[in-house]
Amino acid sequence: MSNETTFEPRIVAFLCNWCTYAGADLAGTGRKQYQANVRIIKLPCTGGIDPLFLIKAFERGADGILVSGCHPGDCHYNSGNYHARRRWNVFKPLLEFCGINPDRIQFSWISAAEGGKWVETINSVIDAVRVLGPFEGYQKINAIGPEGPGEGFAPSSDTTGCECK
Amino acid sequence: MGKKVGVFVCHCGTNISATVDVEKVAEEAKKKYPGVSYATTYKYMCSDPGQKLLRDKIKEEGLTGVVVAACSPKMHERTFRNAAVKTGLNPYQVEVSNIREQCSWVHQDKAVGTEKSIDLVRMMTEKTRKDTSLDAIKVPVTKRALVIGGGIAGIQAALDIADGGNEVILVEKDASIGGHMAQLSETFPTLDCSQCILTPRMVEVAQHENIKLYTWSQVESVGGYIGNFDVKIRKKARAVDLDLCTGCSSCWQVCPSKKIKSEFDTELGNRTAIYIPFPQAIPSKPVIDKEHCLLYRDARKKNIPPEDSKVCRKCYDVCPIAPVKAIDYAQEDEIVEVKVGAIVVATGYKELPNNVYGEYGKGKYQDVITGLQFERLASASGPTEGEIRRPSDGKEPEIIVFIQCVGSRDPAKGCSYCSKTCCMYTAKHAMLYKHKVHHGHAFVFYIDIRCAGKNYEEFSLRAIEEEGATYLRGRVSRIYKKGEKLIVLGADTLTGSQVEIEADMVVLASAMKAQDDAEVVARTLSIQYDKDRFFSELHPKLRPVESSNAGIFLAGACQGPKDIPETVAQASGAAAKVMALLSSDELEREPVVAKVDRLPPPVFSTCIGCFYCQRVCPYGAIEQEDIKARDGSVIKTVARVNEGLCQGCGLCAATCRSKSVELAGFSDEQVYAEINSVEFN
Ligand SMILES: Cc1cc2nc3c(=O)[nH]c(=O)nc-3n(C[C@H](O)[C@H](O)[C@H](O)COP(=O)(O)OP(=O)(O)OC[C@H]3O[C@@H](n4cnc5c(N)ncnc54)[C@H](O)[C@@H]3O)c2cc1C
Ligand code: SF4
Ligand code: SF4
Numbered sequence: 001m002s003n004e005t006t007f008e009p010r011i012v013a014f015l016c017n018w019c020t021y022a023g024a025d026l027a028g029t030g031r032k033q034y035q036a037n038v039r040i041i042k043l044p045c046t047g048g049i050d051p052l053f054l055i056k057a058f059e060r061g062a063d064g065i066l067v068s069g070c071h072p073g074d075c076h077y078n079s080g081n082y083h084a085r086r087r088w089n090v091f092k093p094l095l096e097f098c099g100i101n102p103d104r105i106q107f108s109w110i111s112a113a114e115g116g117k118w119v120e121t122i123n124s125v126i127d128a129v130r131v132l133g134p135f136e137g138y139q140k141i142n143a144i145g146p147e148g149p150g151e152g153f154a155p156s157s158d159t160t161g162c163e164c165k
Numbered sequence: 166m167g168k169k170v171g172v173f174v175c176h177c178g179t180n181i182s183a184t185v186d187v188e189k190v191a192e193e194a195k196k197k198y199p200g201v202s203y204a205t206t207y208k209y210m211c212s213d214p215g216q217k218l219l220r221d222k223i224k225e226e227g228l229t230g231v232v233v234a235a236c237s238p239k240m241h242e243r244t245f246r247n248a249a250v251k252t253g254l255n256p257y258q259v260e261v262s263n264i265r266e267q268c269s270w271v272h273q274d275k276a277v278g279t280e281k282s283i284d285l286v287r288m289m290t291e292k293t294r295k296d297t298s299l300d301a302i303k304v305p306v307t308k309r310a311l312v313i314g315g316g317i318a319g320i321q322a323a324l325d326i327a328d329g330g331n332e333v334i335l336v337e338k339d340a341s342i343g344g345h346m347a348q349l350s351e352t353f354p355t356l357d358c359s360q361c362i363l364t365p366r367m368v369e370v371a372q373h374e375n376i377k378l379y380t381w382s383q384v385e386s387v388g389g390y391i392g393n394f395d396v397k398i399r400k401k402a403r404a405v406d407l408d409l410c411t412g413c414s415s416c417w418q419v420c421p422s423k424k425i426k427s428e429f430d431t432e433l434g435n436r437t438a439i440y441i442p443f444p445q446a447i448p449s450k451p452v453i454d455k456e457h458c459l460l461y462r463d464a465r466k467k468n469i470p471p472e473d474s475k476v477c478r479k480c481y482d483v484c485p486i487a488p489v490k491a492i493d494y495a496q497e498d499e500i501v502e503v504k505v506g507a508i509v510v511a512t513g514y515k516e517l518p519n520n521v522y523g524e525y526g527k528g529k530y531q532d533v534i535t536g537l538q539f540e541r542l543a544s545a546s547g548p549t550e551g552e553i554r555r556p557s558d559g560k561e562p563e564i565i566v567f568i569q570c571v572g573s574r575d576p577a578k579g580c581s582y583c584s585k586t587c588c589m590y591t592a593k594h595a596m597l598y599k600h601k602v603h604h605g606h607a608f609v610f611y612i613d614i615r616c617a618g619k620n621y622e623e624f625s626l627r628a629i630e631e632e633g634a635t636y637l638r639g640r641v642s643r644i645y646k647k648g649e650k651l652i653v654l655g656a657d658t659l660t661g662s663q664v665e666i667e668a669d670m671v672v673l674a675s676a677m678k679a680q681d682d683a684e685v686v687a688r689t690l691s692i693q694y695d696k697d698r699f700f701s702e703l704h705p706k707l708r709p710v711e712s713s714n715a716g717i718f719l720a721g722a723c724q725g726p727k728d729i730p731e732t733v734a735q736a737s738g739a740a741a742k743v744m745a746l747l748s749s750d751e752l753e754r755e756p757v758v759a760k761v762d763r764l765p766p767p768v769f770s771t772c773i774g775c776f777y778c779q780r781v782c783p784y785g786a787i788e789q790e791d792i793k794a795r796d797g798s799v800i801k802t803v804a805r806v807n808e809g810l811c812q813g814c815g816l817c818a819a820t821c822r823s824k825s826v827e828l829a830g831f832s833d834e835q836v837y838a839e840i841n842s843v844e845f846n
Contacts (some may be wrong), residue, residue, distance in 0.1 A: 012843055018693070018713065025237045028266030036272045036281050039288065039843045040263075042238075043831055044757065047781075048815025050833070056840045076691060076713070077814035078783040087819070112713070113695040119271075 009129035011038040011064045012057040013122065016046045016081070019070035019111050024122075026115035034119045035126045038066070045069065047080025051091045054105060058137065064104045064129030066122065071109040081109070103128065104135060168294050169202040171228040172286060173219060174264075175210035175235035181269040186279040190234060190264070193283045200294050202226060211241045216248040223252040230258045230293040234286045236265040239704075255298035257756070257830060262289035284844060291842035295835045301753035302808055306392040307506040308747045311336065313384055313686070316344020317729055318721025318736040319511035320366050325740030326509075327375035331747050334503055335370065336398055337380045341446035342367055344513050345722075348429060350543035350551070352729060353593045354624040360445060360546065367447040381452055385500065387690050388784075390812065391716025392506045392752040402496040404453035404471075405439075410491035412449040416480035417441065425457045427548075431538040433556055434548030439480045439492075444546065453480075453494075460494065470495065507716050507743040510700060511736065512686055514722035517572040517580070517675040524643045525571070525673060531557040532651060533644060533671045536590055543597045553601050555670050558649075562605065562669030565598055566653045567591045568641050569611040572676030580676045582697060585726040587674035588615050592628035594672060599632040607634040608666055610641050610655050618730070637664060644671055677726040690717055699725045710739040718742050757813035757830045759786070761804045772803035772825040778817035779804065786810035787817060 015021040021042050027034070043049060046069030054065050067084065075081040085107070092102050106128075108121050172194040176182035187206045195204040203226045209215050210233055222228060231254070233245045238261035246256035264282040272278045308331055312323045315337030323335045335342070346352075347367075349359035370376055385397040420437035427436040429443050436442075438458040439451045455461040455471075463476035471494040481492040519535045520528030532555045534542075545551040555562055569591050573584040588611070595607040609628075614636070616625040628634045639656035646652070653666040679698035680686070687694045692712040693701040700719050703711040710718050718739035721732040746752075761772050769792045779787040790805040804826070806817070815828040827833060 010843075012840065022239065025239060025263075025266040028237070028270040031270050033273060034271055036268075036274075036277045039281075039284055040267060041288070041836065041839050043815060043836070044828070045814040045816065048819045048828060048831070050819045050836075053836060053840060056837060057843065060840055060843055062843065074688070074693070077812055077816070078691065080783065080814045080816055083781055083816055083820070112693050112701060 007130065007134055009037050009063040009126055009132075009134075010061055011066060011122070011126055011129060012062045013038050013040045013066040013068065014046070014049050014053060015040055015042055015066075016069035016076070017042055017044050018076035019074065019109070020068035020118065022112035023110040023114045023118045026112065027118045028115075030115050032115055032119045034123050037126045038122055045075065045077050045080035046084035047075070047077065047082075047087075049084060049087075051087065054091075058100065058104075058135060063135040064106070064125055064132070066106050066108065066125050068108045068110050068118075068121065071111055074109075074111060100135075100137060101132065103132060168200050168230045169226065169228050170198075170200045170230040170232060170290055170293050171222055171226060172198075172201055172204040172290065173210055173222075173231065173233045173235075174204070174206040174282075174286070175215070175233065176206060176208045177236060177265055177269075178209065181235070181265050184269045184273060184275050184278040185264060185282045186275060187234075187282075189279055190282045190286055194232075194286055194290065198287055198290050200230075201290060203228060210235050211244055216244070219245065219248050220252050223249060223254050228254070230260075230296060232260050232262055232286060232289045232293050234262040234264045234282065234289070237261075237263045237267070257299040258293065258296050260289045260293045260296065262286045287844070288839045288842045291838040292835050295832070295838045297829070297832075299756040299829050302756050302758065303751045304390075304392055304754055304809060306747060306749055306752050307394075307504045308332065309334065309503070309505045310507045310509065310743050310747065311384075311394070311396055311503070311505040312509045312511060314344070314511035314513055314721070314723065315339075315342030315370075315378075315380070316511060316513045316721060316732075317346040317363065317366075318513065318723075318732045319344070319509070320363075320370055321733045321736035322509045322511060322720050322740045322743070323376055324366065324369055324373065325737050326743050326747075327373045329740070329744045331375065331744065333373075333376045334396075334398075334505065335376055335378050336382050336384055337378070338383050339442065340381050340403070340440075340452040341442050341448070342370060342378070342380065343443075343445075343447070345516075345537070346729060347443060347445070348431070348537060348540055348544070350540045350545070350547070350597060351593065353589045354618070354620045356593070356596070358545070360544075364445045364447075367445070371447045378448070379501070380448060384686075384689060387508070389504075391714075391754070392746070393809075394505050394508060394716065396503050396505055396508075398501045398503065400499040400501060402498050403451075404455070404492060404494055404496050405451055406489075406491045406493050406496070407448060407450055409486050409489060410450040411486070412441075412451075413485060415483045415485060416492065417451055419479045419483045421477065421479060422457050422459055425454065430548050431535070431541050433534075433538055433541050453492075507718065507746050508690065509718045509720050509736075509739045509743060510686070510690065510692070510712065510723055511720040511739075512680055512683070512723040514677040514726065515680050517578075517678050519571075519673055519675060521572060521578055522673075525568075525641070525671070526644055526646075530644065530646055530651060530671075531555070532562070532669065533673065535673050535675045536587065536594070537675075539594050539672045543594070543601070551601070553598055553670075560669070561602055563602070564666065564668045564670075565602075565605060565607050566641075566651075566666055566668040566671045567594055567607065567609045567674060568671065569609065569674045571673040572678070573674075574612065578676075580678065580697060582726070583615060584674075584677040585615070586677065586728045588613075588625060589618070589621055589728065591672075591674045592616070592625040592634075595628045595634040596632050599634070607632070608653075608668075609634055609636045610639060611636060612638070612640070618728070639664070677722060680723065683723070690714060692717055692719075699723065710735055710742055716746065755813070755830075757828065758808045758811040759806045759813065759815065759817050759826050759828050761806060761826050769801065770803040770825060771823050772821075773823045774802050774804070775822065776804060777820050777822065778826055781816045781820045782811075783814065783816065784810045784812050786812070
């Protein structure tokens with residue numbers, strides 16, 4: 001188990017191709033330095049993010065997640081980011097119900113022009129999760145078995161996380 | 166699955182290799198990642214030899230998947246995919262891992278950067294292992310272009326495209342084309358008269374057989390995609406039938422509302438309620454300003470249709486056109502629908518109004534004017550017929566102060582950027598002033614003189630050396646009124662002294678700002694804009710005329726402050742891009758589109774027919790398909806994606822409850838492969 005003082009949070013960031021991914025690129029072009037604890041997954045639009053992607057990332061050991069797309073009204077696909085927001089509003093109570101602290105998932109709007117905002121956002125997510133400590137929900141479940149999870153969520157064996165097929 | 170993936174790690178000169186141990190990244194890939202059968206590094210993967218290396222290795226090693234770890238995929242994904250195609254490998258088997266913008270440039274510690282790069286390459290390798298071959302989608306191209314904005318940028322682009330043999334629709338929101346250039350007196354760096362060089366171009370637009378001009382019009386909506394945009398244009402009711410009107414001028418001569426401030430003359434002159442903005446307007450046919458027209462005011466007050474009002478009607482009565490008059494008070498807005506293959510946005514800029522600076526009087530001193538107002542005063546066709554006179558009392562100013570960088574380079578007032586044209590036009594103003602008021606004296610306050618451009622430095626020096634303008638380096642802290650004079654308090658930072666000038670007139674070189682409705686336009690077109698609301702080009706260096714939306718191009722000051730030569734060059738660049746696009750009959754589109762699964766009977770599809778996907782799709786791309794039995798009876802109704810309309814956002818896939826929709830290139834399998842490979846050491 002991780003030691004408190006050396007704990008380095010592991011963040012997975014789901015970014016839309018048009019705004020935040022481009023904003024993160026811009027931070028690079030501007031040589032703006034930030035903490036390296038993030039792994040980025042690019043998707044066309046935040047509206048296309050299945051909540052199960054986030055769960056899967058936790059299952060794989062992420063301590064925190066950032067979902068970031070275009071500003072309201074700026075979505076490349078007109079309304080995708082609104083769908084993402086609505087989906088999050090529904091998904092959040094579910095996370096809480098499952099015992100996952102919703103603070104581990106952050107949402108933000110970062111445009112292609114906001115390299116600076118990307119740096120601020122990702123640094124603050126990393127710092128916040130550093131304070132929250134490691135996410136051990138899954139390990140706990142595996143360790144304690146069916147007695148009842150603490151902060152955790154039952155991992156599904158199916159990679160798509162869905163049983164309907 | 167037996168895919169043979171090749172990993173190519175780029176040094177990018179030292180851009181990557183300085184902070185990432187590229188050799189180690191390649192070694193790790195080869196040693197540890199399943200499926201990687203070849204890995205190497207190269208100095209510049211995007212260069213010719215780099216691409217050759219890629220092609221050779223694909224063939225020699227029999228690679229069926231490729232990961233190039235290099236700069237952002239936005240830079241060279243296309244380059245590497247095209248290289249792969251030449252070897253027969255499907256381009257969608259090639260992925261780029263972004264280890265420059267999102268790693269080597271943002272993390273200085275080499276151990277950390279190397280570690281992260283290893284992770285990033287692994288993630289992309291896993292995705293690549295799940296990549297499927299996709300075929301580009303072919304769509305027909307509508308050979309017609311839309312140009313939005315009829316300033317010099319739009320005029321140039323429209324003429325170039327039309328001369329190239331394509332139809333052009335030019336939409337201008339004002340009553341005439343011409344934009345700001347029509348307002349200018351003389352233009353730097355040659356001091357030729359703006360109208361003299363512009364108006365022939367405007368006439369050409371009006372007469373060109375390939376150009377359809379809609380003035381007093383606006384683009385209402387844009388749908389579709391590159392090669393196939395569906396555009397709705399709102400032709401605002403101008404109360405004048407353009408087909409009937411001959412522009413004889415009878416109406417505006419009789420109009421009794423004569424004291425309306427002319428927008429064209431920057432409110433220094435007046436116009437009538439039925440008017441053409443300036444004598445050389447194109448079309449030279451009037452429009453009724455309904456806010457000020459007596460008849461429309463009466464109709465509003467009485468709440469009756471305008472045609473029933475009996476107040477005035479002088480323009481109608483005098484109109485000589487028979488039997489049907491060209492004036493039509495009942496005219497209504499009209500929506501025109503057109504299909505175009507490409508769009509040029511040329512909506513220009515707006516001058517920062519002079520009421521922003523409290524220390525300069527917040528617009529309440531009549532003799533503190535903006536640069537454009539000075540242009541109108543200096544213009545032979547302006548309100549003073551080219552004489553420089555104070556707006557307050559019509560006197561000739563003997564001491565004039567020009568202040569540069571008003572609004573520009575001043576984050577506190579919202580523009581941190583340099584407006585680029587003001588140093589030059591202020592030098593021009595100082596010269597024009599001296600040409601007209603020989604005994605007068607001009608002072609110029611500046612922060613820096615930035616006159617980079619062909620013959621620009623020489624031009625600005627002329628203002629100092631030949632015309633004797635006094636240039637003072639420093640800011641003006643305050644202007645206040647004392648009797649008839651304006652007291653200008655400023656600093657001369659070169660001598661370290663305070664300066665106080667008793668001026669007769671002050672001209673503010675006000676910033677060039679984005680148009681007020683820039684966000685609305687950007688939203689209508691789904692293009693991006695920057696923090697100052699100027700539209701963003703796709704790449705700051707290499708793709709300066711393309712917007713973020715394929716098939717939509719940018720020209721002129723809507724993309725950032727620029728002068729006329731630069732505007733025209735960009736407009737011609739955009740026109741060339743449009744012509745290249747319209748020269749092909751068919752276009753290839755990225756096959757990143759959604760697909761609803763189809764299975765053999767008796768299932769046919771896992772789609773349960775809830776059509777949630779249809780509700781979320783922003784493009785109306787989801788259709789309902791009846792699956793029929795041999796006898797024609799409907800077994801079930803399931804969703805189907807119209808590939809022509811789908812833009813590949815993936816909303817449907819994330820919404821579908823039965824996991825029946827997948828987005829090609831970003832399938833669940835691919836995304837989970839990426840997530841699963843995030844290992845974090
Ligand atoms: C005081 C001053 C002096 C200058 N002097 C010089 C000079 O001497 N030499 C020089 O090279 N440059 C000069 N410039 C710069 C010059 O004005 C610009 O380079 C040029 O006008 C830019 O042209 P444009 O077509 O991009 O924009 P604009 O001239 O602004 O034209 C934009 C057009 O688009 C229309 N439009 C806007 N929004 C919409 C919409 N939503 N739908 C439809 N139509 C729309 C507008 O009505 C307008 O007609 C000067 C600028 C200023 C402020
Ligand atoms: S959301 Fe899924 S199940 Fe519902 S109609 Fe669309 S494809 Fe079918
Ligand atoms: S991916 Fe789905 S929701 Fe998005 S445009 Fe295509 S069909 Fe519509």
